[in-house]
Amino acid sequence: xxxxxxxxxxxxxxxxxxxxxxxxxxxxxxxxxxxxxxxxxxxxxxxxxxxxxxxxxxxxxxxxxxxxxxxxxxxxxxxxxxxxxxxxxxxxxxxxxxxxxxxxxxxxxxxxxxxxxxxxxxxxxxxxxxxxxxxxxxxxxxxxxxxxxxxxxxxxxxxxxxxxxxxxxxxxxxxxxxxxxxxxxxxxxxxxxxxxxxxxxxxxxxxxxxxxxxxxxxxxxxxxxxxxxxxxxxxxxxxxxxxxxxxxxxxxxxxxxxxxxxxxxxxxxxxxxxxxxxxxxxxxxxxxxxxxxxxxxxxxxxxxxxxxxxxxxxxxx
Amino acid sequence: xxxxxxxxxxxxxxxxxxxxxxxxxxxxxxxxxxxxxxxxxxxxxxxxxxxxxxxxxxxxxxxxxxxxxxxxxxxxxxxxxxxxxxxxxxxxxxxxxxxxxxxxxxxxxxxxxxxxxxxxxxxxxxxxxxxxxxxxxxxxxxxxxxxxxxxxxxxxxxxxxxxxxxxxxxxxxxxxxxxxxxxxxxxxxxxxxxxxxxxxxxxxxxxxxxxxxxxxxxxxxxxxxxxxxxxxxxxxxxxxxxxxxxxxxxxxxxxxxxxxxxxxxxxxxxxxxxxxxxxxxxxxxxxxxxxxxxxxxxxxxxxxxxxxxxxxxxxxxxxxxxxxxxxxxxxxxxxxxxxxxxxxxxxxxxxxxxxxxxxxxxxxxxxxxxxxxxxxxxxxxxxxxxxxxxxxxxxxxxxxxxxxxxxxxxxxxxxxxxxxxxxxxxxxxxxxxxxxxxxxxxxxxxxxxxxxxxxxxxxxxxxxxxxxxxxxxxxxxxxxxxxxxxxxxxxxxxxxxxxxxxxxxxxxxxxxxxxxxxxxxxxxxxxxxxxxxxxxxxxxxx
Numbered sequence: 112x113x114x115x116x117x118x119x120x121x122x123x124x125x126x127x128x129x130x131x132x133x134x135x136x137x138x139x140x141x142x143x144x145x146x147x148x149x150x151x152x153x154x155x156x157x158x159x160x161x162x163x164x165x166x167x168x169x170x171x172x173x174x175x176x177x178x179x180x181x182x183x184x185x186x187x188x189x190x191x192x193x194x195x196x197x198x199x200x201x202x203x204x205x206x207x208x209x210x211x212x213x214x215x216x217x218x219x220x221x222x223x224x225x226x227x228x229x230x231x232x233x234x235x236x237x238x239x240x241x242x243x244x245x246x247x248x249x250x251x252x253x254x255x256x257x258x259x260x261x262x263x264x265x266x267x268x269x270x271x272x273x274x275x276x277x278x279x280x281x282x283x284x285x286x287x288x289x290x291x292x293x294x295x296x297x298x299x300x301x302x303x304x305x306x307x308x309x310x311x312x313x314x315x316x317x318x319x320x321x322x323x324x325x326x327x328x329x330x331x332x333x334x335x336x337x338x339x340x341x342x343x344x345x346x347x348x349x350x351x352x353x354x355x356x357x358x359x360x361x362x363x364x365x366x367x368x369x370x371x372x373x374x375x376x377x378x379x380x381x382x383x384x385x386x387x388x389x390x391x392x393x394x395x396x397x398x399x400x401x402x403x404x405x406x407x408x409x410x411x412x413x414x415x416x417x418x419x420x421x422x423x424x425x426x427x428x
Numbered sequence: 429x430x431x432x433x434x435x436x437x438x439x440x441x442x443x444x445x446x447x448x449x450x451x452x453x454x455x456x457x458x459x460x461x462x463x464x465x466x467x468x469x470x471x472x473x474x475x476x477x478x479x480x481x482x483x484x485x486x487x488x489x490x491x492x493x494x495x496x497x498x499x500x501x502x503x504x505x506x507x508x509x510x511x512x513x514x515x516x517x518x519x520x521x522x523x524x525x526x527x528x529x530x531x532x533x534x535x536x537x538x539x540x541x542x543x544x545x546x547x548x549x550x551x552x553x554x555x556x557x558x559x560x561x562x563x564x565x566x567x568x569x570x571x572x573x574x575x576x577x578x579x580x581x582x583x584x585x586x587x588x589x590x591x592x593x594x595x596x597x598x599x600x601x602x603x604x605x606x607x608x609x610x611x612x613x614x615x616x617x618x619x620x621x622x623x624x625x626x627x628x629x630x631x632x633x634x635x636x637x638x639x640x641x642x643x644x645x646x647x648x649x650x651x652x653x654x655x656x657x658x659x660x661x662x663x664x665x666x667x668x669x670x671x672x673x674x675x676x677x678x679x680x681x682x683x684x685x686x687x688x689x690x691x692x693x694x695x696x697x698x699x700x701x702x703x704x705x706x707x708x709x710x711x712x713x714x715x716x717x718x719x720x721x722x723x724x725x726x727x728x729x730x731x732x733x734x735x736x737x738x739x740x741x742x743x744x745x746x747x748x749x750x751x752x753x754x755x756x757x758x759x760x761x762x763x764x765x766x767x768x769x770x771x772x773x774x775x776x777x778x779x780x781x782x783x784x785x786x787x788x789x790x791x792x793x794x795x796x797x798x799x800x801x802x803x804x805x806x807x808x809x810x811x812x813x814x815x816x817x818x819x820x821x822x823x824x825x826x827x828x829x830x831x832x833x834x835x836x837x838x839x840x841x842x843x844x845x846x847x848x849x850x851x852x853x854x855x856x857x858x859x860x861x862x863x864x865x866x867x868x869x870x871x872x873x874x875x876x877x878x879x880x881x882x883x884x885x886x887x888x889x890x891x892x893x894x895x896x897x898x899x900x901x902x903x904x905x906x907x908x909x910x911x912x913x914x915x916x917x918x919x920x921x922x923x924x925x926x927x928x929x930x931x932x933x934x935x936x937x938x939x940x941x942x943x944x945x946x947x948x949x950x951x952x953x954x955x956x957x958x959x960x961x962x963x964x965x966x967x968x969x970x
Contacts, residue, residue: 143850
């Protein structure tokens with residue numbers, strides 16, 4: 112197992128290096144740069160002043176020099192300076208990270224807590240009215256974009272209660288209740304979609320397992336229905352579910368952009384969009400690298416979980 | 429200049445002012461109710477501060493609105509009066525001012541005892557520092573990396589400081605408008621003892637509020653300046669600005685009472701109606717954004733180097749239909765300057781009727797456009813194919829789509845090309861387009877600020893690259909005219925000429941429906957979104 116993890120980590124470093132090249136190249140391929148944006152806010156362009164500003168920001172240098180500079184900064188833990196804010200990037204990014212991670216984790220917990228049990232119930236009661244209701248609910252979840260649901264929640268709250276969640280981040284030490292409300296609503300909006308997917312995968316996977324011989328044997332031996340389902344069937348049906356959860360979590364980090372925007376949460380995802388619009392290279396590069404690291408780590412975690420869930424899957428042996 | 433000569437000039441100027449000129453005086457504006465002190469006003473921003481508090485390096489309300497309370501001008505349009513004119517200017521850092529030498533010198537007598545937020549004294553040095561930097565004087569001690577309003581100060585020959593509390597602006601030629609431009613929210617005085625770049629990350633001002641915290645992308649908090657030079661002001665304990673990118677969330681926050689005020693220039697007529705229906709007690713005030721929808725045509729490139737084609741475009745677009753269809757009535761028809769009562773200088777309905785595109789019967793205008801197009805060999809059956817550019821922002825695209833439909837009816841087949849914001853101004857300044865659907869915002873409602881910026885030969889914001897010697901002479905002449913009535917007539921004539929030449933056909937002037945909760949007092953929208961954000965007089969009746 113240790114060898115496997117070491118191998119995966121080594122591959123992860125190479126993947127991140129590849130990612131860094133892709134991120135760097137894509138950003139430079141996007142039309143315009145920070146200097147164009149700055150002049151845009153001023154409503155005019157002066158070629159001489161533009162050149163001076165490019166020099167000041169260091170974006171007049173060859174691309175390879177800029178890239179190497181960025182790698183050096185990552186290695187030394189210096190994330191450079193935000194072009195937009197004229198301040199070091201790290202102190203700006205740092206407070207955003209826990210917000211997004213907490214929201215992603217809560218959304219995932221919500222999705223699992225809702226998706227797995229409903230998937231199980233739906234499979235066990237296959238083709239019953241309850242199954243149909245749950246399938247419609249999950250289809251609705253898949254059909255509704257998270258931002259739309261988020262906006263509906265906001266509009267519902269403001270229309271019926273003339274209330275909306277706080278406009279700025281409330282830390283748990285400040286007010287646990289407000290903090291919970293601030294995160295639960297967007298987590299609900301995001302988690303509902305993911306729960307729908309998890310529910311459908313759980314249902315189909317479980318249905319397949321429930322038709323296996325060993326399930327029939329367990330029932331023939333007189334084991335109760337819940338024991339057969341929860342102890343024997345579900346564990347074996349979880350492999351595809353875990354895979355989907357891993358992929359969903361990875362997508363979630365990037366997919367939180369709109370939800371954070373709708374709920375005005377100061378997280379990485381919303382900030383990233385603004386940074387892209389401003390062509391704030393240092394901020395964008397480092398935030399995308401952060402997302403890449405989260406994706407790689409979540410994939411690694413999923414692979415490790417395979418081994419835990421299925422005794423046949425053993426690594427390094 | 430020696431110290432003796434400087435002192436002599438100062439004495440002479442003071443004497444001259446006292447003897448000849450009835451000085452305008454600064455005064456705390458009179459409020460209609462007895463104001464209460466205390467409370468924090470919560471406001472929205474549509475995005476985080478574009479360049480921090482560096483007003484001099486931007487031309488966007490996203491900077492001006494939250495930065496204005498931290499800073500002061502020499503003079504300012506009275507926050508309690510809707511109209512912006514020379515008569516409504518009050519003193520801020522200048523206690524008095526005086527035009528001298530047939531308006532060739534503008535002398536300001538500064539307040540004494542004013543302190544910057546870092547406790548340094550404010551003096552005439554700060555004023556000289558600011559305006560030498562803005563006009564890029566040869567011996568300016570600092571330079572802005574972006575200087576969007578350099579042209580406003582092109583007529584200033586020198587800024588002299590005979591003593592610590594007197595500043596004289598020596599002009600190359602008379603320019604009554606200078607005072608109005610100095611009264612704009614775009615013209616604060618920077619501190620000479622801090623680098624101009626520091627305003628991008630913080631704010632050392634003399635204003636009624638001090639910066640407490642700017643949490644990037646989350647909020648900007650300002651607190652009352654207890655040492656503010658106007659006694660008893662500000663009324664509020666603080667201001668808090670929240671950047672909310674999503675329009676629906678902004679509206680919900682206002683509706684829920686989490687915010688007290690809408691963002692200038694962001695509330696359409698439809699949005700205001702929705703808000704009012706949801707919360708009837710909200711107070712909605714329509715006012716001029718001082719932003720026009722207009723058509724830019726590159727006069728240096730075919731086919732719009734042909735005046736007939738340009739005129740055909742202007743005739744083809746039914747302005748009134750645009751106001752109804754795109755803005756749901758939330759705009760008004762006007763020429764190069766906003767019409768009364770939304771502005772002071774614009775042509776009235778009667779004068780507009782005779783100009784291309786403004787006739788009461790759109791069919792007549794379309795017929796004229798078709799005739800012009802036929803003269804250059806095109807018709808709806810054999811259309812002229814062009815590419816129309818616009819910014820990839822909904823308000824631009826909506827307007828462009830309407831224009832495309834209008835042009836099609838007269839034989840111009842325009843394909844829409846959306847340009848990202850990052851490239852828009854660079855493209856327009858380079859003249860790398862044929863025709864474009866554009867929006868133009870003007871700082872103060874003033875002919876000089878508008879004409880020199882958007883129509884003068886060689887101005888980087890003259891995107892059409894229209895250049896007429898005759899018009900330049902007219903612009904210069906009105907700029908120097910001291911008789912207000914005569915000047916108004918000259919400004920009318922310039923507007924008619926610009927429309928007749930289809931220099932940059934103006935389609936409409938957009939209105940904003942500024943929405944506040946009834947407990948917000950003394951926050952009065954002006955004729956321009958850029959000039960009423962000081963918050964010194966605002967109080968909360970709760």
